[in-house]
Amino acid sequence: MTARILIIEDEEPLTLLLRYNLEAEGYEVDTSARGDEGDLRLKESPPDLAVIDWMLPGLSGIELIRRLRTRPETRQLPVIMLTARGEEGERVRGLATGADDYIVKPFSVPELLARIRALLRRVKPERVAEVLVAGDIELDREKKRVSRSGREVPLGPTEFRLLEFLMQSPGRVFSREQLLNGVWGRDIYIDERTVDVHVGRLRKGLNRGRASDPIRTVRGAGYAFNDRFGKGA
Numbered sequence: 001m002t003a004r005i006l007i008i009e010d011e012e013p014l015t016l017l018l019r020y021n022l023e024a025e026g027y028e029v030d031t032s033a034r035g036d037e038g039d040l041r042l043k044e045s046p047p048d049l050a051v052i053d054w055m056l057p058g059l060s061g062i063e064l065i066r067r068l069r070t071r072p073e074t075r076q077l078p079v080i081m082l083t084a085r086g087e088e089g090e091r092v093r094g095l096a097t098g099a100d101d102y103i104v105k106p107f108s109v110p111e112l113l114a115r116i117r118a119l120l121r122r123v124k125p126e127r128v129a130e131v132l133v134a135g136d137i138e139l140d141r142e143k144k145r146v147s148r149s150g151r152e153v154p155l156g157p158t159e160f161r162l163l164e165f166l167m168q169s170p171g172r173v174f175s176r177e178q179l180l181n182g183v184w185g186r187d188i189y190i191d192e193r194t195v196d197v198h199v200g201r202l203r204k205g206l207n208r209g210r211a212s213d214p215i216r217t218v219r220g221a222g223y224a225f226n227d228r229f230g231k232g233a
Helices: 012-024 035-044 061-068 088-097 109-123 157-167 176-184 193-206
Strands: 004-008 028-032 049-053 079-083 101-104 131-134 137-140 145-148 215-218 222-225
Touching: 004 012, 004 035, 012 028, 012 109, 028 035, 035 049, 035 061, 049 061, 049 109, 061 079, 061 088, 079 109, 101 109, 131 157, 137 157, 145 193, 157 176, 157 193, 157 222, 176 193, 176 222, 193 215
Parallel strands: 004 028, 004 049, 049 079, 079 101
Antiparallel strands: 131 137, 137 145, 215 222
16 A cells, blocks of 8 residues: 555654554555644645544644635545544534544544545545556556566666556646655655656656557646546547
8 A cells, every 4th residue: 555644643642653553554654743734734745645633733623624625636635533522513513524534532543544444445446456557557566566568567666656656646747846755755855857867767668669658748847647548549
């Protein structure tokens, strides 16, 4: 699994516990201890799923979810709300505001992990699928292999991650900065021109002979995996 999860929680021991268990499951995890800071993170780079505490400094979880649901880029973002409020009325309020699921503290970590898997499977199946397929290209996450028309495509680790990242969101245009964050990570400084080099290597590996290019360059914006690839257009 390569889904990216953002935890917005101000209790540091709980954040560390969740990060440890989610990373052990194979997820990429970002964290924030404040609602207003979490709001900025969500604007900059929406994750695949957010776990948001109700009571947060800077901006409450309820208000944060309200804001998410007003923006096109996060309107459909899967959200699980964490809270110490267990009353039925509070649960109804949380769900009515826009949370997809609701779990009351203290809770079982395995239960939360199961709810995350179920929610991702329902709304982001491409994030949990072991094999991604588009046209004649097949990417096997488990075996770390890519093939095209049945022929194995030799790719380096970075090119593999780059293709996987793009195939997860066909049609979506990613800037070089977004690709750097998503493929290399936020904590690593690499020049944005490095993205162009690796896209070139990826194309060279995929596009042998007269094979069509599945990677679309959007001038002044970035790159996308062609959402029409393999559909006869």
